[in-house]
Amino acid sequence: MMDDSTVLANGLMLTNWWSPLILVAAFGGWAWVVSTIYDKDAARHYMPRRRWNMIHLGAGAGALVLVMALPLPFFVVIPAAVGILLADLLAYFAAHNSDERVPESHRWSFDLKKMAAARQGKKSKAQAASSTMVFKGPEGEVPVPAKDTPEFEVRAEGERLIQKLADARGSQLDILPLKDGAYGVTAIVDGVRQPLEAAAVPAARAVAIMDLYKAAAGLDLKDRRRRLQGDFKLGPAKTGATTGARVTTMGSAAGMQLSLLLDPEGQVKREVENLGLHENQLKNFNEIVSEKKGVVLVVAPPDNGRTTTLYSLIRAHDAYTSNVQTIEMEPQLAMEGVRQNRFDPKVDGAEYSTTVRSILRRDPDVVGVAEMPDDNTGKEVSKADIDRTRVYLCMPLDGAFTAIQVYAKAVGDQKAAAKSLTGVIAQRLARRLCENCRVEFAPTAEVIKKLGLPADTKRLFRKGGQVLIKDKPVTCPVCNGSGFFGQIGVFEVYPIGAPERELIAQNDLTGLKAAFRQKKQQSIQQAALMHAISGATSVEEVVRITQPPAPAKGPSEPDANPAPAKPAAPGAAGGAAPKPSTAVQSKPKP
Numbered sequence: 001m002m003d004d005s006t007v008l009a010n011g012l013m014l015t016n017w018w019s020p021l022i023l024v025a026a027f028g029g030w031a032w033v034v035s036t037i038y039d040k041d042a043a044r045h046y047m048p049r050r051r052w053n054m055i056h057l058g059a060g061a062g063a064l065v066l067v068m069a070l071p072l073p074f075f076v077v078i079p080a081a082v083g084i085l086l087a088d089l090l091a092y093f094a095a096h097n098s099d100e101r102v103p104e105s106h107r108w109s110f111d112l113k114k115m116a117a118a119r120q121g122k123k124s125k126a127q128a129a130s131s132t133m134v135f136k137g138p139e140g141e142v143p144v145p146a147k148d149t150p151e152f153e154v155r156a157e158g159e160r161l162i163q164k165l166a167d168a169r170g171s172q173l174d175i176l177p178l179k180d181g182a183y184g185v186t187a188i189v190d191g192v193r194q195p196l197e198a199a200a201v202p203a204a205r206a207v208a209i210m211d212l213y214k215a216a217a218g219l220d221l222k223d224r225r226r227r228l229q230g231d232f233k234l235g236p237a238k239t240g241a242t243t244g245a246r247v248t249t250m251g252s253a254a255g256m257q258l259s260l261l262l263d264p265e266g267q268v269k270r271e272v273e274n275l276g277l278h279e280n281q282l283k284n285f286n287e288i289v290s291e292k293k294g295v296v297l298v299v300a301p302p303d304n305g306r307t308t309t310l311y312s313l314i315r316a317h318d319a320y321t322s323n324v325q326t327i328e329m330e331p332q333l334a335m336e337g338v339r340q341n342r343f344d345p346k347v348d349g350a351e352y353s354t355t356v357r358s359i360l361r362r363d364p365d366v367v368g369v370a371e372m373p374d375d376n377t378g379k380e381v382s383k384a385d386i387d388r389t390r391v392y393l394c395m396p397l398d399g400a401f402t403a404i405q406v407y408a409k410a411v412g413d414q415k416a417a418a419k420s421l422t423g424v425i426a427q428r429l430a431r432r433l434c435e436n437c438r439v440e441f442a443p444t445a446e447v448i449k450k451l452g453l454p455a456d457t458k459r460l461f462r463k464g465g466q467v468l469i470k471d472k473p474v475t476c477p478v479c480n481g482s483g484f485f486g487q488i489g490v491f492e493v494y495p496i497g498a499p500e501r502e503l504i505a506q507n508d509l510t511g512l513k514a515a516f517r518q519k520k521q522q523s524i525q526q527a528a529l530m531h532a533i534s535g536a537t538s539v540e541e542v543v544r545i546t547q548p549p550a551p552a553k554g555p556s557e558p559d560a561n562p563a564p565a566k567p568a569a570p571g572a573a574g575g576a577a578p579k580p581s582t583a584v585q586s587k588p589k590p
Contacts, residue, residue, distance in 0.1 A: 378410025
């Protein structure tokens, strides 16, 4: 007969000691995968996170009920519970790999080599993904999200793109929708658009990055259709120094698109002496400014520096002794002493031309009219008191003579248009050759004749991109191998006096061109060739900027940046193939 203690001991031994350990390990491993990997993955790729969390909870509850409630042997319960948990994990695994929101590079695999490579890549990415910048929006500094969160990854990716843009000396970053639903990230460097990211960015990730920039600029994240614009400051967290960034977004049939412009004010602020005018052009430029009356047409194709030149003209007048005003839809630079009137058709209600007329009736000394959206604006400008008021009228056209024709047509009276004009300034932007790696060559007689160069032209330059260091060609450290560093303006500057006004009144553009040639005032092409002879740019650039401009694509800041264009093929100027430069000079100023 057994005593009570023996019976109690036997009664407590309901199962073996290792079965609970297996269950704890199974549930613990499943919970770790779901909470640490699957939940963050669903948030990162914008999968239905809440729904999958409910599925995971259901699977866990089902496995627990099977273990605790059903009177089955453990050798049956354990495999069944583990099977439920494993099925849940495999279901998400399959959904992850089949979801179109997950890019191909992020798909999972059971290949051990691929898994090892993915772990290494993830480790490197984790080391690189860090917040090193400060974003200061209209409401103060934008906080950095907590680490190990999808929001922090977006912040680190957004900072990486801006840093990559700065390292490439880019002025503008564009995130644009592609045909396949993904997004492309491009940059404008020295006036030419180029890819900033080699691979397309998944739509969900691109939208998250755009929302990051919009939030920093204080824009409405829910508004993905209207054109929105805002500014914020950014800079390295260590130094605290910041520079401006301007964010512009707008909707399209393919989705929202965004442009981020670095240092927008710095890009349009230039002294007259640094615009790229030749000596006689600078003299004519200053003569036009000093006359202080009449209408001066300021023209350039879109994104070729028109606003920069307008601001240089405005700033050449003393705003403290004169009444200087502008009317602009989007002012790009705050000018001290100048009254800058912003026109917003959605707020103001009146037409642009009506606002121009109102400003001209206030007896100003100088007025900069940044747009001519309709013919009525041209009419109002021609009616100004041209004997007492100087008006600078901007138009997005490709040359001085085209501008004269368009202005006269808008005014509707050839004689009235001619009477009001006192000058025309037209321009393009060309890329400057990098002085560290540009390559000198002797042009052939055929090239000299074809381009109309002086017969005594002994040398020209073309882009290099490489330098020799210890007799080994390496990428130029100044221009990063592009062969160009910065831009230079190419101008035609035509003061208009009584003889020229008479020719315009008669609509005799042929005679007008001949009159300017007699005064040895350069055309755009002639001014560009002079820059090529001096070594500031290349003949290929001359050909590129004198060809008809291509239509602009995507959002861009008006006139603050050059339009995207395809560079001319290297070697088009003739001569021997370029060799790496042997001199490494100090980095020139942009």
